[in-house]
Amino acid sequence: MAALTRMFGDLDAAADAVQEACALAVAKWPVTGVPANPRAWLTGTARHKALDRMRREAGRAEKEAAAMREFGDRQDPGSRAYDDTAPDDELALIFMCCHPAFDPAVRVALTLRCVCGLSTAEIAAALLAPEPTVAQRVVRAKRKIRQAGISFGVPAGDDLAGRLAVVLRVIYLVFTAGHLAAHGDRLIRGELCDQAIRLARGLTTLLPAEPEAAGLLALLLLTDARRAARLDDAGELVLLADQDRTRWDRAMISEGEELLERALRAGKPGPYQLHAAIAACHSCDETTDWREVAALYGELIRYEPTPVVAANRAVAVAMAEGPAAGLVILDTISDSLASWPQLHIARAELLRRLGREGDAREAYHAALRLGPPAPEREFLQRRLGELTEPGR
Amino acid sequence: MKYLMLLYASRPGLPEPGSEELATLIAEWATARQAMADAGVLIDCAPLQPVEASTTVRVRDGGTLLTDGPAAEIKEHFGGFTLVECADLDDALKWAATLPTARDGSVEVRPLIQVGGPS
Numbered sequence: 001m002a003a004l005t006r007m008f009g010d011l012d013a014a015a016d017a018v019q020e021a022c023a024l025a026v027a028k029w030p031v032t033g034v035p036a037n038p039r040a041w042l043t044g045t046a047r048h049k050a051l052d053r054m055r056r057e058a059g060r061a062e063k064e065a066a067a068m069r070e071f072g073d074r075q076d077p078g079s080r081a082y083d084d085t086a087p088d089d090e091l092a093l094i095f096m097c098c099h100p101a102f103d104p105a106v107r108v109a110l111t112l113r114c115v116c117g118l119s120t121a122e123i124a125a126a127l128l129a130p131e132p133t134v135a136q137r138v139v140r141a142k143r144k145i146r147q148a149g150i151s152f153g154v155p156a157g158d159d160l161a162g163r164l165a166v167v168l169r170v171i172y173l174v175f176t177a178g179h180l181a182a183h184g185d186r187l188i189r190g191e192l193c194d195q196a197i198r199l200a201r202g203l204t205t206l207l208p209a210e211p212e213a214a215g216l217l218a219l220l221l222l223t224d225a226r227r228a229a230r231l232d233d234a235g236e237l238v239l240l241a242d243q244d245r246t247r248w249d250r251a252m253i254s255e256g257e258e259l260l261e262r263a264l265r266a267g268k269p270g271p272y273q274l275h276a277a278i279a280a281c282h283s284c285d286e287t288t289d290w291r292e293v294a295a296l297y298g299e300l301i302r303y304e305p306t307p308v309v310a311a312n313r314a315v316a317v318a319m320a321e322g323p324a325a326g327l328v329i330l331d332t333i334s335d336s337l338a339s340w341p342q343l344h345i346a347r348a349e350l351l352r353r354l355g356r357e358g359d360a361r362e363a364y365h366a367a368l369r370l371g372p373p374a375p376e377r378e379f380l381q382r383r384l385g386e387l388t389e390p391g392r
Numbered sequence: 393m394k395y396l397m398l399l400y401a402s403r404p405g406l407p408e409p410g411s412e413e414l415a416t417l418i419a420e421w422a423t424a425r426q427a428m429a430d431a432g433v434l435i436d437c438a439p440l441q442p443v444e445a446s447t448t449v450r451v452r453d454g455g456t457l458l459t460d461g462p463a464a465e466i467k468e469h470f471g472g473f474t475l476v477e478c479a480d481l482d483d484a485l486k487w488a489a490t491l492p493t494a495r496d497g498s499v500e501v502r503p504l505i506q507v508g509g510p511s
């Protein structure tokens with residue numbers, strides 16, 4: 001490692017390279033046998049790895065400026081993370097970074113650092129976390145890989161499905177962090193959406209037989225296709241129903257639809273394919289087929305038996321069969337979601353459509369009492385103003 | 393690679409002697425032990441006497457200080473250990489999940505530093 005550090009003048013780069021070489025050794029030597037000169041093998045492999053990394057970093061600087069929000073880059077499957085590494089190593093690296101022994105926040109940071117090649121400063125900016133925190137997370141995680149014996153390899157057999165679910169979840173988290181930033185000056189962080197799509201695309205290429213990987217990519221493409229229409233000129237979020245559909249990215253939508261169709265044909269449904277199918281219903285040119293959406297949410301509940309999915313299903317049922325049918329479902333879950341403003345808003349809307357103004361007013365007030373974000377508060381107050389005052 | 397599994401029970405001590413609960417626990421442990429032994433990963437495995445039986449040793453300024461009791465008071469009840477040698481963390485985590493303590497208490501899987509070899 002000292003030799004490498006001297007060679008590259010960068011302790012971190014050398015440390016990373018040595019670590020990668022050791023990880024490879026751990027994975028390969030039991031199979032291939034220990035080489036005649038293990039030390040030379042490690043140094044040679046580490047140097048190769050360090051050179052790889054430098055090439056990658058150098059290539060990155062050029063692409064960087066253009067790549068971040070360029071549409072062209074999004075279409076380019078040969079993005080920087082997948083160009084010069086053997087597919088098996090690339091896949092093993094993703095599984096290592098998304099190991100369930102790491103905290104979810106650590107998985108996200110480690111994946112962005114080691115697989116996407118972002119700097120800790122870039123990760124900190126994207127995730128709105130202090131840079132020292134991100135740096136420390138990454139350093140500790142790399143140390144844990146070595147100390148705890150987290151192996152470098154693609155999980156086999158029965159283990160693959162469970163581990164793949166964790167990887168898909170990490171990519172989904174990267175996307176949602178960009179799709180609707182929880183705080184900070186920008187509501188949408190496009191660079192994170194791009195990275196997530198790049199990761200999902202890479203994974204789909206590496207694991208072509210996994211329909212859930214394709215389902216996730218389809219979901220991200222179908223959702224991100226609406227990016228340009230999701231904010232108005234004032235930078236406020238625009239609801240799906242009010243979006244200017246001409247600003248949707250048609251190429252992304254059709255790619256997502258094709259991917260989804262191919263994935264569904266494998267006959268191995270899963271939550272990401274269902275989410276993608278729901279997104280596809282919302283992306284079609286004609287009016288949304290709410291009956292279909294309700295049925296898909298009904299399927300999704302089998303994989304994600306959460307009150308939030310049930311609430312979404314209730315809204316879809318209300319759109320398909322009328323407010324009364326939706327209200328019946330909402331009332332069965334209202335206890336478990338009492339602290340979720342959206343539940344009260346959904347109930348209030350259905351009650352209003354049923355003409356039960358007193359109950360609707362009560363539900364709007366219940367949502368207001370939970371202190372929703374400013375745009376929702378304004379919406380609620382406007383709705384309350386539209387309802388006739390009691391006793392008049 | 394060697395991993396020490398620290399067994400933290402949900403309550404101190406063992407069930408009443410002669411109770412059905414104790415018999416079940418012993419049977420469950422025998423099964424878990426046997427599976428690890430058959431797979432060739434088990435090095436040792438034992439429950440611990442209660443903390444009241446502990447004596448803590450500290451050497452300060454050349455003198456040995458003894459304290460009656462554990463080194464640190466912690467909320468969890470550290471009640472035993474299992475030492476295994478596994479191919480990697482995934483393997484160790486799988487075995488940890490087979491231990492009865494994992495079902496009502498918790499099992500901390502802690503890698504050992506390989507002394508005299510690359511760590």
